[in-house]
Amino acid sequence: MAQELKAKGNELFKEGDYTGAEDFYSQAIAKNPKDPSFFTNRAITRIKLTKWADVEHDARSAITLYGPENPLALKSSYYLAQALLGLQRPQEAYDVASNAYTQSLAAKNAQTENLSRTVLRAKQAIWAARETGRLREMDATLGAVEGLIEADVKRALEELEGRLERGEIGEIGFGEDRDALRADAENNIRNVREAFAVSSKGEIKERVVPDYLIDGITFEIMHDPVITPSGTSFDRIGITKYVEKSGVDPLTRTPMTVSDLRNNYALKAACEEFLTNNGWAVDW
Incomplete structure (x- = not known):
């Protein structure tokens, strides 16, 4: 049954x-x-x-x-x-x-x-939360403005939940409206931060680590990237240990050996340049 x-x-x-x-x-x-x-x-x-x-x-x-x-x-x-x-x-x-x-x-x-x-x-969400705290500590006005945006979306979400409980909207409509409210709030905060970044001449600016610099095994910024036969780059130490143990590509699952790895000099240069100009990212 x-x-x-x-x-x-x-x-x-x-x-x-x-x-x-x-x-x-x-x-x-x-x-x-x-x-x-x-x-x-x-x-x-x-x-x-x-x-x-x-x-x-x-x-x-x-x-x-x-x-x-x-x-x-x-x-x-x-x-x-x-x-x-x-x-x-x-x-x-x-x-x-x-x-x-x-x-x-x-x-x-x-x-x-x-x-x-x-x-x-x-990990990106954890970093974003830390960045929010850092930016708001740097500028109380920015913190106050973002706090107002968050308070507004919280009230709107509570009203939306009330409509769901009263049967005025269904589960799917509730989910769509909730996502739209959150997206609007995130967009408003993004616009506020951009405005503060301009007015402070870049001093108050959110710091972001580009996805392509992050290793898919350790989830840290790569310092010695190599590329697999399938075309994906990993930091040498992590992918070497993985391949020696499993004998397969971590994404495609096709057989491979450490000798199949190739240096990715262009990505290594990009990682080095980013870390040179963004020392904070070492602790990302």
């Missing part, structure tokens, strides 16, 4: 009816709360609905049922990290994704690339 409910949920998910799919998965869980796949399926459905607190619950439940060392739990760890990012808890997301990424490398799991991207997203 529970499997039939799951199958119906799968059908609705494929059709894009995420609310209906969520309901069937919930019924399946009620019938059999010991099957971790039910929680995993409901988690991905709730990701589509951007119900991050519920995603966190389902992902943690699935991980507990699978067992944290079980490779089958890696997909749930990926969902959990996404939920934590959605809940604006980037350090927790980084810890979860980093641990799962390490496990996925050892297990040669299909979630490696997804987890790699999530680790980087979490």
